[in-house]
Amino acid sequence: MSTRFAQYLTPEKEAELADIAKKLTYPGKGILAADESMATCGKRLQDINVENTEENRRRYRELLFGTDIELSENISGVILFDETARQADSNGVPFIKVLEKKGIIPGIKVDKGVVPLAGTLNECTTTGLDGLRERCEEYKSMGIHFAKWRCVLKISKFTPSYQAMFENANVLARYASICQQAGLVPIVEPEVLPDGDHDLETSRRVTEEVLAFQYKALADHHIYLEGTLLKPNMVTPGQLYPGQAATPEQCATATVQALSRTVPAAVPGVVFLSGGQNEEGATINLNAINNVAQRRPWALTFSFGRALQASVLAAWQGKDENVKDAQKELLKRAKANGDAALGRYKGGIQGAAGGKSLFVKDHAY
Numbered sequence: 480m481s482t483r484f485a486q487y488l489t490p491e492k493e494a495e496l497a498d499i500a501k502k503l504t505y506p507g508k509g510i511l512a513a514d515e516s517m518a519t520c521g522k523r524l525q526d527i528n529v530e531n532t533e534e535n536r537r538r539y540r541e542l543l544f545g546t547d548i549e550l551s552e553n554i555s556g557v558i559l560f561d562e563t564a565r566q567a568d569s570n571g572v573p574f575i576k577v578l579e580k581k582g583i584i585p586g587i588k589v590d591k592g593v594v595p596l597a598g599t600l601n602e603c604t605t606t607g608l609d610g611l612r613e614r615c616e617e618y619k620s621m622g623i624h625f626a627k628w629r630c631v632l633k634i635s636k637f638t639p640s641y642q643a644m645f646e647n648a649n650v651l652a653r654y655a656s657i658c659q660q661a662g663l664v665p666i667v668e669p670e671v672l673p674d675g676d677h678d679l680e681t682s683r684r685v686t687e688e689v690l691a692f693q694y695k696a697l698a699d700h701h702i703y704l705e706g707t708l709l710k711p712n713m714v715t716p717g718q719l720y721p722g723q724a725a726t727p728e729q730c731a732t733a734t735v736q737a738l739s740r741t742v743p744a745a746v747p748g749v750v751f752l753s754g755g756q757n758e759e760g761a762t763i764n765l766n767a768i769n770n771v772a773q774r775r776p777w778a779l780t781f782s783f784g785r786a787l788q789a790s791v792l793a794a795w796q797g798k799d800e801n802v803k804d805a806q807k808e809l810l811k812r813a814k815a816n817g818d819a820a821l822g823r824y825k826g827g828i829q830g831a832a833g834g835k836s837l838f839v840k841d842h843a844y
């Protein structure tokens with residue numbers, strides 16, 4: 480072993496991390512992001528007139544995780560929020576066990592939220608490094624095998640700034656390092672928000688720049704790339720772009736171009752966030768991404784929050800008698816996205832949310 484480099488991970492730990500990452504990106508599978516913090520979950524529940532109480536959040540998550548085992552055909556992992564990771568279903572079975580029994584890997588959001596980045600034009604960074612090692616060790620002992628941390632970058636005339644790209648890439652690298660030491664696969668999520676009137680080309684250029692900062696920082700922190708996943712935005716024009724809408728093929732080409740210029744082939748998978756696209760739109764774009772005639776050395780799949788849950792919430796409305804129907808919506812969306820991850824989605828699977836836009840302005844929280 481060279482003395483120039485510190486021992487980062489043991490070969491056993493590397494093998495374990497690579498194995499988890501591989502399972503999470505198994506062909507035709509993706510991740511259900513059910514890690515909404517209390518405030519974000521409250522916004523989802525408010526839309527269906529359900530009060531944001533601990534019990535209602537628990538009932539909703541029981542609905543999701545209690546879905547038929549068929550769910551595991553297309554869902555490899557679920558990202559939980561700390562509160563959810565400690566809750567159980569109405570029979571007293573901890574949610575972590577409910578997921579394990581279905582062969583679904585439990586994961587956890589470990590960041591503590593987006594905060595202002597002083598000295599910038601309204602840009603932000605993400606907090607949560609304090610005590611992170613201890614929290615990760617506890618999560619691993621609870622049966623959790625991967626983690627997620629989200630940073631947010633904004634496109635405007637003067638942003639994202641060098642400072643924001645540098646700082647967010649660095650904090651994500653520090654998080655990734657701590658996770659890997661604890662045996663959790665870090666999902667690295669530098670989200671370029673869709674807010675703005677910029678065109679597709681601007682979105683691609685900014686995404687490329689952000690990812691270039693990201694992989695430099697991961698290299699600087701000696702991150703074992705085979706034991707990581709990237710959760711980026713798809714490249715789309717800004718929500719307020721006044722020109723002609725981009726086709727799924729144009730978005731897909733720009734997305735794969737940005738990734739191929741910046742994401743090393745050692746990274747096993749890219750799990751896209753849905754970023755306020757409607758359910759069907761996100762699925763169609765993922766399908767197009769898996770059909771572009773460009774080299775794609777990584778698995779390209781999903782880690783959707785809103786685009787997997789909008790129809791579920793619309794069908795549920797907080798009522799026990801609607802649980803079965805709501806679960807069917809989840810199965811439909813999971814299957815559609817599983818097909819899209821293989822580039823085989825034929826389109827046309829509409830859910831209870833219809834084509835409703837899921838865009839939330841300044842989704843930084």
Ligand SMILES: O=P(O)(O)OC[C@H]1O[C@](O)(COP(=O)(O)O)[C@@H](O)[C@@H]1O
Pocket residue numbers: 512513514515516517519520558588592629668752753754755782783784785786843844
């Ligand atoms: O602001 P929060 O509560 O951390 O949540 C942000 C949400 O964004 C995500 O990272 C991506 O979600 P979307 O697919 O809805 O864009 C989710 O994992 C997470 O629940």
